[in-house]
Amino acid sequence: MEVIFRIKRFDGTRQYWGEYPVPAEKGMTVLEGLYFIKEKYDGSLAFRASCRMAICGSCAIKINGKPMLACETQILHLNTTKINIEPLDNFKVIKDLITEFEGFFSKHEAVKPYLIRKDDNYQEPVELVQTPEELYAYYDYTLCIKCGACYSVCPAAATREDYLGPAAMAAAYRFNTDSRDEGSAERFAVVCTDKGVWRCHFAAECSEVCPKGVEPAKAVQKLRFKSAIYALKRIFSGR
Amino acid sequence: MHLREFFQEGDSMNWLKWFEIRGKSLFSIAFSLHRLTGVVLAFYLIMHLSYLTSLRFGQEVYESFIATTVTPTFLVFDILLVLAGVYHGVNGLRLILHEFGFAYEIRKPLLYFTYVVTLIVWLIASYQLYRYVMGV
Numbered sequence: 001m002e003v004i005f006r007i008k009r010f011d012g013t014r015q016y017w018g019e020y021p022v023p024a025e026k027g028m029t030v031l032e033g034l035y036f037i038k039e040k041y042d043g044s045l046a047f048r049a050s051c052r053m054a055i056c057g058s059c060a061i062k063i064n065g066k067p068m069l070a071c072e073t074q075i076l077h078l079n080t081t082k083i084n085i086e087p088l089d090n091f092k093v094i095k096d097l098i099t100e101f102e103g104f105f106s107k108h109e110a111v112k113p114y115l116i117r118k119d120d121n122y123q124e125p126v127e128l129v130q131t132p133e134e135l136y137a138y139y140d141y142t143l144c145i146k147c148g149a150c151y152s153v154c155p156a157a158a159t160r161e162d163y164l165g166p167a168a169m170a171a172a173y174r175f176n177t178d179s180r181d182e183g184s185a186e187r188f189a190v191v192c193t194d195k196g197v198w199r200c201h202f203a204a205e206c207s208e209v210c211p212k213g214v215e216p217a218k219a220v221q222k223l224r225f226k227s228a229i230y231a232l233k234r235i236f237s238g239r
Numbered sequence: 240m241h242l243r244e245f246f247q248e249g250d251s252m253n254w255l256k257w258f259e260i261r262g263k264s265l266f267s268i269a270f271s272l273h274r275l276t277g278v279v280l281a282f283y284l285i286m287h288l289s290y291l292t293s294l295r296f297g298q299e300v301y302e303s304f305i306a307t308t309v310t311p312t313f314l315v316f317d318i319l320l321v322l323a324g325v326y327h328g329v330n331g332l333r334l335i336l337h338e339f340g341f342a343y344e345i346r347k348p349l350l351y352f353t354y355v356v357t358l359i360v361w362l363i364a365s366y367q368l369y370r371y372v373m374g375v
Contacts, residue, residue, distance in 0.1 A: 065262025089256060153263070155270055158256040202337050203270035204346060205263060218343045225340035 003075055005033055007045070008086040010093050018042070024075040030083065031059055031070035034097075047097040054211060057147030061097050062086040067149035069211045088152035104148055107164045111172035111190050116183025134179040141174035141219055143212045150206035150216045156199045163199045164191065166206035166216035173219035176226065185230075192227040200224065265350055273330050276323040283320055314372050318365045325364065326357045 003024045009016050020041050022033045031049055038045045050056040052071045059070040064084050075083070091099035119126075150166040157163045164172075172191050176184040191197050200220045207217040258271050294301045307313075333353045336342050342349055369375075 062262070153267070155257045155267070159254045200338075201270060201273075202334050204266040204337075205270075208264040208266060215343075221337055221340045221343060224338060 001076070002081070003033070004082045005037060006082060006084050007034075007037070007096070008084075009045075009096050010087070011044075012095065018045075022075070026076060028075050029071055030061075030063055030068075030073045030075055030078075030085070033075055033083075034070060034085075045097075046095040055145060057145035060088060060147035060149045060152075060211070062088060062152070067147075067152050067209045069147060069149075072211065088148055090152045090154065090157045091148065099148070101148060103161070104151055104165070104167070105146070107168040108146065108171060111164065111168050111175075111187055112183060113168075113171040113175060115175065115178065115181050116186060117180070118182050128180040130179055137179075138174045138177040141170050141177075141214055144170055144174075144210075144214045144216075145212055147211065149209045149211060150214075153203075153205040153209050155203050155205070156201055160195070160199060162195050164196050166200075166220060169197060169200075169223055170214060170216040170219035173223040173226075176223070188227055188230040191223060192231055197224040197227045266346075269330060269350060269353070272326060273334070276327040279320070279323045280327055283323075309372060311372060314369065317368055317372070321364045321368060322357075322361045325360045329353050329357045329360070 001024050002021050005020045005022050007018045007020065009018045020037045022036050024033065029052075031047075031052060034045065034047050034049075038047075047061065047070070048058040049071060050058040054069050054072040057069070060067055061070050062068075062085065063070070063073055064078060064080070065086075067088055085097065087093045087097045087099050091101065091104070093099055144167055146167055148167070150170075151157050154163075154166055157165050169191055172187045175181050176187055197220060200217075202217065202221065204217040206220075207215045210216060257274055260268055260271065290301070290304050293304055330353050333349055336349075337346065
C-alpha cells in the first residue's frame with residue numbers, strides 16, 4: 001500500500017511541506033519510512049533516531065498532529081494514506097524534524113536527577129536497602145526516556161520558555177520519593193517556584209501523549225502538594 | 240547557581256498553541272475552554288462593575304442600562320454567559336481537586352462528569368433566565 005509522507009521541512013530559512021510516496025508494508029514503522037525517503041528521494045532530510053526500539057527517545061516527532069515515537073509507530077496502524085509529519089512543538093527547530101533539546105536537558109539537570117546522600121563515601125560504599133513498596137513508589141517515573149513528547153504538548157511550556165516542564169518535574173518527584181535520597185530540599189528550592197509546579201495548569205496532555213506511560217501530570221500534582229507543605233514549613237519555621 | 244543560568248533562549252512560543260486542538264485530547268480542550276471562559280468572565284466582570292458604577296450618576300442612568308441589556312434580544316448572550324460561568328466554575332472545582340493531588344486515576348470519568356454537570360446546570364439556569372426575561 002502506498003502512503004504519502006507529508007513532511008514539514010525547514011532548511012534554516014524556509015519552511016515548506018514535502019510530499020513523498022512510501023510503499024508501506026506490514027510492520028514497517030514511520031522511522032523506516034523516513035529512512036526510505038532519505039535513501040530514495042532526498043538525502044538532505046534530517047531527523048534524529050538511534051535505538052529503533054523506543055528506549056533512547058531520540059525519534060519523537062509529531063505524527064498526524066500527535067507526538068509519537070517514529071520507531072514504534074507502524075505506518076499501517078495509522079489507518080490513513082496520508083501522514084503529516086512535523087517536528088515537536090515548543091522546541092526550536094534546527095532543521096526539518098530536528099529540534100533543539102539543549103534547554104530541555106538543562107531543565108532536567110536543574111532538578112538534580114540523581115541520588116543525593118549526606119554520607120557519600122566512595123571509598124567504603126554501603127548498600128542502600130529498599131523494600132519493594134519503596135521501589136514501587138517511584139518506579140513508574142524511572143521509565144521516562146526524555147523524548148520531549150510531554151513538553152511539546154504542554155500549554156504552560158508553550159507560553160513560558162523557562163518553565164521546567166513535565167519531564168523535569170517527574171524526575172524531581174521520582175528522586176524526592178526515593179527512600180534512599182536525602183536531597184529533596186535542594187529540589188524543592190528549584191520546583192517550588194513560578195517556573196516549577198505553580199506554573200502547571202493541569203491540562204494533563206503530557207500524560208496522554210507519553211509513549212512510556214510515565215504519567216508526568218500525576219507526578220507534577222503530587223509534587224505540587226509536597227511543595228505546598230514544604231513552602232508552609234518554610235514560612236512557619238522562618239527560614 | 241541561579242536557575243536562570245540553566246535555561247536556553249529559543250524561539251518565542253505562542254499562546255495560540257493553547258487553542259490548537261488537532262491531535263489533542265479532551266483534557267487540552269478543557270484547558271482551552273477554561274482559558275476562553277475566563278477571558279469572557281473577566282470582560283463580563285468589567286461590564287458588571289461599570290453598570291453598578293452607573294448608579295453614582297443616578298437611578299435613571301442605571302435603569303436605562305438595564306433596559307438595554309435585560310431584554311429578549313440579549314437573552315442569547317446571557318445564556319452563553321451562564322454557560323461560560325458554569326463551565327468555568329465546575330471545571331475549576333475539578334482542577335482544584337486534581338491540583339491537591341487527588342483523584343488523578345479517575346481523571347477521565349471526572350472530566351466527563353464535569354461536562355455533564357455543566358450541561359445540566361446550564362440548561363436549568365437558562366430555563367430560569369428565559370422565564371424571568373420573557374415573563375412566563
